[in-house]
Amino acid sequence: MWRRDFLHRLGRHAAALALGTLFAPGVGRSGERAETLRGGDDPFTLGVASGMPAPDGVVLWTRLAPRPREPLGGLPDAPIAVRWELAEDEGFSIERRTGVVWARPEHAHSVHAEVTGLPSDRRYFYRFHAGEATSPLGRTRTAPAPEAGVGRLRIALASCQHYEQGEFTLHREIAARDLDLVLFVGDYLYESSNARLRIRPHEAAQPTTLEGFRQRHVTYKLDAALRAAHAAHPWVLTWDDHEVENDYAADASRDPSRSAAAFLQLRAAAYKAYFEHMPVSPHSAPVGAQMRIHAHYRWGRLADLWTLDNRQYRSLQPCNAPGVAGGRILTQCEALEDESATVFGAAQEHWIGEQLAASRRGWRLLAQGTQIAPSGIDTPLGRSLFSDGWDGYPKARARLMRAIAGQPQGNVVCLGGDVHRHVAARLRADIGDPRSPIVASEFATSSLTSRGLSDTATALMRSSNPDLLHARSDERGYVLLDLTPQRLHAELRATAFPVVADARVHTQAAFVVEAGRAGPQRDA
Missing domain, CATH: 3.60.21.70 (Alkaline phosphatase D (PhoD))
Structure with missing residues (x-):
């Protein structure tokens, strides 16, 4: 049931949130000038992904690109704050972790959030926020503990x-x-x-x-x-x-x-x-x-x-x-x-x-x-x-x-x-x-x-x-x-x-x- 509901929600994610992209200046690391998405085109056109599951964590990925066919995805040459959330349920009422990372222009405003300290062998939902925009939902999991007895592993090659x-x-x-x-x-x-x-x-x-x-x-x-x-x-x-x-x-x-x-x-x-x-x-x-x-x-x-x-x-x-x-x-x-x-x-x-x-x-x-x-x-x-x-x-x-x-x-x-x-x-x-x-x-x-x-x-x-x-x-x-x-x-x-x-x-x-x-x- 969760998979059917999850895919349905994923399919309903809006392709655009509003007209006219606006940016609010902020401060990045070492005092560098940063931008914060305040509204406009959907920055999550390239979706979300996760990978490298470990017993205590996983990597969460997205790339901000409201106009993906343009250089830097249509974004300015400045870092942008992105907040990620990871929870045990779709409604994010049982939140496990949250954090903020910088999507930097030198990496095409991609995000690689390395989440650690999680319980092993658990399934999670995750999403990103940039300004007023929220990404599609993603689903991921941690690997079992190294010495845990495991009954099954299913892989698509x-x-x-x-x-x-x-x-x-x-x-x-x-x-x-x-x-x-x-x-x-x-x-x-x-x-x-x-x-x-x-x-x-x-x-x-x-x-x-x-x-x-x-x-x-x-x-x-x-x-x-x-x-x-x-x-x-x-x-x-x-x-x-x-x-x-x-x-x-x-x-x-x-x-x-x-x-x-x-x-x-x-x-x-x-x-x-x-x-x-x-x-x-x-x-x-x-x-x-x-x-x-x-x-x-x-x-x-x-x-x-x-x-x-x-x-x-x-x-x-x-x-x-x-x-x-x-x-x-x-x-x-x-x-x-x-x-x-x-x-x-x-x-x-x-x-x-x-x-x-x-x-x-x-x-x-x-x-x-x-x-x-x-x-x-x-x-x-x-x-x-x-x-x-x-x-x-x-x-x-x-x-x-x-x-x-x-x-x-x-x-x-x-x-x-x-x-x-x-x-x-x-x-x-x-x-x-x-x-x-x-x-x-x-x-x-x-x-x-x-x-x-x-x-x-x-x-x-x-x-x-x-x-x-x-x-x-x-x-x-x-x-x-x-x-x-x-x-x-x-x-x-x-x-x-x-x-x-x-x-x-x-x-x-x-x-x-x-x-x-x-x-x-x-x-x-």
């Missing part, structure tokens, strides 16, 4: 939402689901366009500046279905490549004319805009072109969840020209044997190895941007593979598998996206050796809108990789994960018609992973 290639139909369903969190594993936006597949326009050229990336985020946040999914649940995020540039690798661009220094300027702009529009900690703010996004989340004794970064620290794709990034199809390449090649970077590789070794929780969930299981195709010329995926970094994948194989319970589940197909797979200690023991399960979600491979290519992929238990790229979708101490259930939700706002969504397939037994089993 999603990725790849190209605005131009479909309606965000699946976000409507995600918003209406009874979930603990949304796990988004990359390609939150797309920098590029494809006129042949376009059903609605980005309305701007490919971004290369901070303002360009800000406007791309605005386009996505103005979608009502995406805003509803953000308001309904806390999100945990990592990125892939399209938040910056397709197939980039560390400081290398696909554009051979763009130097590493020039690309790092572009990456810094993209990372800053990403931070400004995501429910992440204020301590996550990028420093130049550096932004830490890999993190560890605990869900009582039930699960550890790690989000990993497979872009910022990776080696150049194999057999490319020096300093030029980009994935391509390979059949022969000596660089595939390079022991130093890495997807995560040496420091992050070491970190996740230590984290896995120290974990004592029931399930270990590794979330990163793409499919780990092999997807190459056997051909008369040899095995062909895509160099930007894990197939292009076999030595790095082998190191990850060794770290996973050290987990005796067999409860490691790898979660990814990027490939625009639903995938359920077995992961072996020695990838590619059918005699090697199965040490982990994998689920990669299809895209929310972005188009997939042809049926023919996907069929060849399945026949060449017997550990791919399921692979379909003809439908868009997300994965609904339901974890208990005894099992993990994965429901592959899908739609064939993402170009229709009210398209029917169905279950394409379902799988179960039993605790203590690595590898998905089809759920009949």
Whole structure:
């Protein structure tokens, strides 16, 4: 009942409050001149969001933008006071916390309120106030205490939402689901366009500046279905490549004319805009072109969840020209044997190895941007593979598998996206050796809108990789994960018609992973 009422209230939020924006001068930190919203256009056009749920707190996000298509959202170049409230009921009669933060122009008047000191394993409502304006309601929660016994964890695993290639139909369903969190594993936006597949326009050229990336985020946040999914649940995020540039690798661009220094300027702009529009900690703010996004989340004794970064620290794709990034199809390449090649970077590789070794929780969930299981195709010329995926970094994948194989319970589940197909797979200690023991399960979600491979290519992929238990790229979708101490259930939700706002969504397939037994089993 609460979810139906909550979504109804969210839908009724007024798009505008009055005419004529007025500002009252105030004082910010260190005596700086500040502005206080007194009335006018709705400053909460981009909605509200929460993220990074911890046992004692959560991050609340919004961005003030009464005229979001204008620079700084139509606001003056001055800080604005924003009050946030968090309560246990919609009427805010049982208020838990309230506070004031400054929405500053250097961060596009975005707000990242880090709320702490909350009871664990509780659900909350939240909202913001700026001048006379009040935001839509948001709903969030805290994680269970680290040593608490937890009976259930429900996650929506999603990725790849190209605005131009479909309606965000699946976000409507995600918003209406009874979930603990949304796990988004990359390609939150797309920098590029494809006129042949376009059903609605980005309305701007490919971004290369901070303002360009800000406007791309605005386009996505103005979608009502995406805003509803953000308001309904806390999100945990990592990125892939399209938040910056397709197939980039560390400081290398696909554009051979763009130097590493020039690309790092572009990456810094993209990372800053990403931070400004995501429910992440204020301590996550990028420093130049550096932004830490890999993190560890605990869900009582039930699960550890790690989000990993497979872009910022990776080696150049194999057999490319020096300093030029980009994935391509390979059949022969000596660089595939390079022991130093890495997807995560040496420091992050070491970190996740230590984290896995120290974990004592029931399930270990590794979330990163793409499919780990092999997807190459056997051909008369040899095995062909895509160099930007894990197939292009076999030595790095082998190191990850060794770290996973050290987990005796067999409860490691790898979660990814990027490939625009639903995938359920077995992961072996020695990838590619059918005699090697199965040490982990994998689920990669299809895209929310972005188009997939042809049926023919996907069929060849399945026949060449017997550990791919399921692979379909003809439908868009997300994965609904339901974890208990005894099992993990994965429901592959899908739609064939993402170009229709009210398209029917169905279950394409379902799988179960039993605790203590690595590898998905089809759920009949």
